[in-house]
Amino acid sequence: MGFSEDEFIKTMKELENPELSDYEFFVESHGVKVYRKYSEESGLYQYKVIGEINVDPQICADVYMDLKYRKVWDSYAADLRYMCEEEPQIVYWQVAYPWPMSHRDYLYVRQKKVLTNAKGNTVYVVLGQSAKKEDLTDSSNVKEKSGVIRVDDFVQGIAITNxxxxxxxxxxxxxxxxxxxxxxxxxNWAAKSGVPDFLSTMETACNGYKTYLNGL
Structure with missing residues (x-):
C-alpha cells in the first residue's frame, strides 16, 4: 500500500512540464486548461488539468486534505471520512449524482508528500488510487451499499505550488x-465545467478556511 518516491517526483515534475504529447486540448475555462486522452480499454478519457487560484498554496493543500471541511463546502460529497487516518490514508467517499442516476462511492488510498522542486519552491503532492483488497482491514473496509455503485478504477495525482x-x-x-x-x-459537463468550477469553489473554501477553523 502507498506510493513510490518516483511517483511523487513524476507528478511534481508535471506541474512544471506536463507530459501532453499523447493528450488533446479539450477546453479552457476560468483560466483552467483541460487536456484528455482516450483509453481504448475502457472507452473513457483520462484528464490532465492545469490552472491557478488566488490563494496560498499551503492553505490550498490543507483544505484539500481536510475531509471534514470538504463536507461543508462540497455539495457533491454525500459522505466523506477516513477509514484509516495514518498515511497512507484510506478514505471513503460517496459522490451525489443527479437524479435519477445512482450515487457512486470510492474506497481509496491517499498519501501526501511535501517536496522541493528545481527552483527551490515547496510543492505539495497528493496521490490517490482505488484501494485493493490487500490494502484493507476489517476496520478500514466499507461494504458496498445497495443503490450505490462502487468505483474501483480510480487514479488521481495533484501537485500544488506557488x-x-x-x-x-x-x-x-x-x-x-x-x-x-x-x-x-x-x-462532458464534468470535464468542461465541473473541474474549473471545482477549483473556483475550492478557492472560496480556502478563503473561508481560517473562519471555519476558528469556529471549531
Whole structure:
C-alpha cells in the first residue's frame, strides 16, 4: 500500500512540464486548461488539468486534505471520512449524482508528500488510487451499499505550488470509471465545467478556511 518516491517526483515534475504529447486540448475555462486522452480499454478519457487560484498554496493543500471541511463546502460529497487516518490514508467517499442516476462511492488510498522542486519552491503532492483488497482491514473496509455503485478504477495525482503572482498553481491527473450508463452530456459537463468550477469553489473554501477553523 502507498506510493513510490518516483511517483511523487513524476507528478511534481508535471506541474512544471506536463507530459501532453499523447493528450488533446479539450477546453479552457476560468483560466483552467483541460487536456484528455482516450483509453481504448475502457472507452473513457483520462484528464490532465492545469490552472491557478488566488490563494496560498499551503492553505490550498490543507483544505484539500481536510475531509471534514470538504463536507461543508462540497455539495457533491454525500459522505466523506477516513477509514484509516495514518498515511497512507484510506478514505471513503460517496459522490451525489443527479437524479435519477445512482450515487457512486470510492474506497481509496491517499498519501501526501511535501517536496522541493528545481527552483527551490515547496510543492505539495497528493496521490490517490482505488484501494485493493490487500490494502484493507476489517476496520478500514466499507461494504458496498445497495443503490450505490462502487468505483474501483480510480487514479488521481495533484501537485500544488506557488504561482508567479503569489497564488497557487495546480496540476491534476485524473481518471475514473464510474460504471453504469452515464449520459455523454454529464461526462462532458464534468470535464468542461465541473473541474474549473471545482477549483473556483475550492478557492472560496480556502478563503473561508481560517473562519471555519476558528469556529471549531
Amino acid at each position: 504561482s508567479d503572482n503569489g497564488g497557487t498553481r495546480a496540476f491534476m491527473h485524473y481518471y475514473d470509471n464510474p460504471k453504469g450508463s452515464i449520459p455523454t452530456w454529464l461526462i
